[in-house]
Amino acid sequence: MSSSRSAKPAAPQRLTDRKREAIVRAAVDEFRSAGYEATSMDRIAAAAGVSKRTVYNHFPSKDELFGLTLEHLWESSAGSEDLAYRPDLPLDRQLRQLLMQKLELLGDPSFIDLARVAMAEIIHSPERAQAIVCRMGEKETGVTAWIRAAIADGRLIEVDVDFAGHQLQGLVKSFAFWPQVTLGQPPLAKAERRRVADSAVAMFLGCYARQRADGKA
Structure with a gap:
């Protein structure tokens, strides 16, 4: 028997976390395609495949969900660091x-x-x-x-x-x-x-x- 231990599998994502991610992804699509005013929590719930009540359990208001959606997209795209000027390079x-x-x-x-x-x-x-x-x-x-x-x-x-x-x-x-x-x-x-x-x-x-x-x- 090999003495090496296999890597511990990652813990499965909780259902509530999966639902929250689905809501955010659906909100991105809805806000992008319809804009803030035309997007409703009903539409987001339907697109995410969850109940409207579930959406409100995670996000008390559409305005808060919109703000978090923008933050989510910002953090997803904020990976690189700017390169500093180098006097020794062309x-x-x-x-x-x-x-x-x-x-x-x-x-x-x-x-x-x-x-x-x-x-x-x-x-x-x-x-x-x-x-x-x-x-x-x-x-x-x-x-x-x-x-x-x-x-x-x-x-x-x-x-x-x-x-x-x-x-x-x-x-x-x-x-x-x-x-x-x-x-x-x-x-x-x-x-x-x-x-x-x-x-x-x-x-x-x-x-x-x-x-x-x-x-x-």
Whole structure:
């Protein structure tokens, strides 16, 4: 008999937890497709395959469920950490790596769901969606911090950091965010993400990089 012990199987998920997850998943779909006002707890219960009473046992109100839905999507898409500026590495290599990380985030289904839900709610109730939209914007601060550090290091020309950051994000989002959020297009394949990143890097550094004596940024 082998002395090695087999791994202990994971404890089965409790029924109440499975129901709660089903409710949240159903709420994501309903809020995304119908918006906040048109979505009812009845619809969510039917989509989740549970009773309306079960929904209220987990979530006292639709507003609370909507807030938790946005938080759930936010946490699901918040996995990566921003890359810090490195004075010892070429700018194009750093910026390409940073943009590839951003492109991976923009292709994350949870982030796309979050964007669709929040943007749909902006139309009906801007104040309700304002907080989550601001938090989505926080995911772009890594690019701004990188640009600011590169300017301070003398490797980018003096430029309005916020303007340059939005400009760089726009080069990426026009291919890897807006078509997916507004038109339902699929996320970019890896080769397409590389093409978008390489093009954005070339355009951005062609405009803002200080050239050294050897012609390199």
